[in-house]
Amino acid sequence: MTVRFGIIGTNWITETFIQAAKQIEDFSLTAVYSRSKEKGDSFAEKHGAAYVFTDLNEMAKSNCLDAVYIASPNALHAEQSIVFLKNKKHVLCEKAIASNVKELQEMISTAKENNVLLMEALKTTLLPNFRVVQKNIHKIGKVRRAFASYCQYSSRYDAYKEGNILNAFKPELSNGSLMDIGVYCVYPMVVLFGKPLSVKASSYLLETGVDGEGSIIMTYKDMDVIIMYSKITNSYIPSEIQGEEGNILFDQMNTPKKVDIYYRNGDKEDITQPQKEEAMYYEAKEFVERIKAGQTESPVNSYEVSLAVMEILEEARKQTGVVFPADHN
Template identity: 60%
Template sequence: MIRFGIIGTNWITERFIQGALETDQFILTAIYSRSEEKGKNFASKYNDPKVYTNLEEMVSGDQCDAVYIASPNSFHAEQAILCMNHGKHVLCEKPLASNATETQEMITVAKKNNVVLMEALKSTMMPNFTIMKDNLYKIGRIRRYFASYCQYSSRFDAYKQGNVLNAFKPEFSNGSLMDLGIYCLYPMVALFGKPDSVKAVGVLLSSGADGEGSMVMKYKDMDAIIMHSKITDSYLPAEIQGENGTMVIDKISVPYDVKIHYRDGSIEDLTRPQVHEPMFYEIQEFIGLVQSGQRESSFNSHANSLAVAEVMEEARRQIGLKYPADLA
């Protein structure tokens, strides 16, 4: 069993625990929350793990082996580094950090302390992503990758009423690119590597956060196009276009359905049934790394996380989006 501490008591933490409980190697032993009352209310749902309001106290003892971080993006680097310096393995929600500098520092600290550091990006761990990767050869020379994740945020209604919640506050390193665009970028980098060039446009809201944006990226023999938004919806599937056919993926953020449309009109259904919660697969990967002595995922690797951070930082530079963390 791997004893987990958790930072954050929000809806994504609930999803994480649901997925983790589908394994037989997870036990929740500690929760960090800034509010003791909120932490205890959360803990009461899960056999009352110990609640801490001091993070260093939680990670300095022997209460947990690993920590799952689901705090606001701007806290990821500082909290992960503290955990790793106390010998804890870290599974950190995407984006791993506010920028590439923080990402590199986290990687350096992980290696120094010989602990696992993995970005909790679920889609690249799901069964149908493996199917995508293993069947790319069938569509011939690849010429274009297209992905879209546009989902109107319920918090935008509050924003329009003058109540700016955390999702649209740049001080928390939040916004459309970091929260949703990364779901389009990470699979792209995992499949094709870091692009040679990046062109980005976006809409900045009055709060300073980005509401939506688009990117065009160039590789040697192909291009990549992504769209992301927290202020509009889109229902477009993702596509990987090759000279012999096109792979169509229902949702790049949670791929459940994968088909190849060949040029002769035939369609091959590659979809693999998925029996677990989407986050189960990233937890399974992380626990496997901890137990085997490996310190880095081959899917959500340090190199992939750093490349994605660099691409997002360049996109933010082009649209004029700066976070306080960039100035630290």
């Protein structure tokens, strides 16, 4: 069974997704949506898609696709996903999957009503080098702390400082550091440890009202998770899980490529797994496999996880004063 995909957006992330997904035997790109017909035609020709749409509703009703990958700005995720879900199309939606909890709840209920798959496109949790952490975490004994860092200076910040505010720093698009890259820290930690008992957040707000950088402490019954994220500075610190018998270190939070265990007795174990360079392959594969199996939810990037993550993001925004227009809808 070949799954025929439509793509929303003609940016670098959709290019990256297509390159990865084309390695899956049952993936077929058939349709492209762009507000610009010219841009859509050019993108479709480049990637071998037969259909180009400039009308989202028309695309959603079309019989030329089974599923859609949505990589538009965050503020459009819920509205666009719901259009496709109502037309019984499966939806793989980029992180952060929605602007807030209310939007996500509506997306999930629409997916359930129409018996189709909705999945958040968060690649980290499906990578071999994250799965190996899950399999080996018992080796470090009782976990007492985890530290997740993703700080990446954005080239768009240079433009921002010159007075050119690009999408990454616009609250009307539900963007900012937490929604863009902080989520890469929060999501895997929720998959590993579940929903925290409490959240304490702080951040530095830019003049537009979005966060440039921030940190979160997620408190659990007998441990805590410390998260650090930024789009206005870099960090080269690895992320770490600290247990009573040892530590697991991974080189980068969004796409771990090197994973080591350091035991308290001085031993070290390299548990790094072979992993495709095209990291989005694994999320695309998970999505296609669930569709083929007739399943309407991923057991990894599940509704429960996405909702817990969205609750944390929303609470962190409340504590730090990051408000989106979508919050008032």
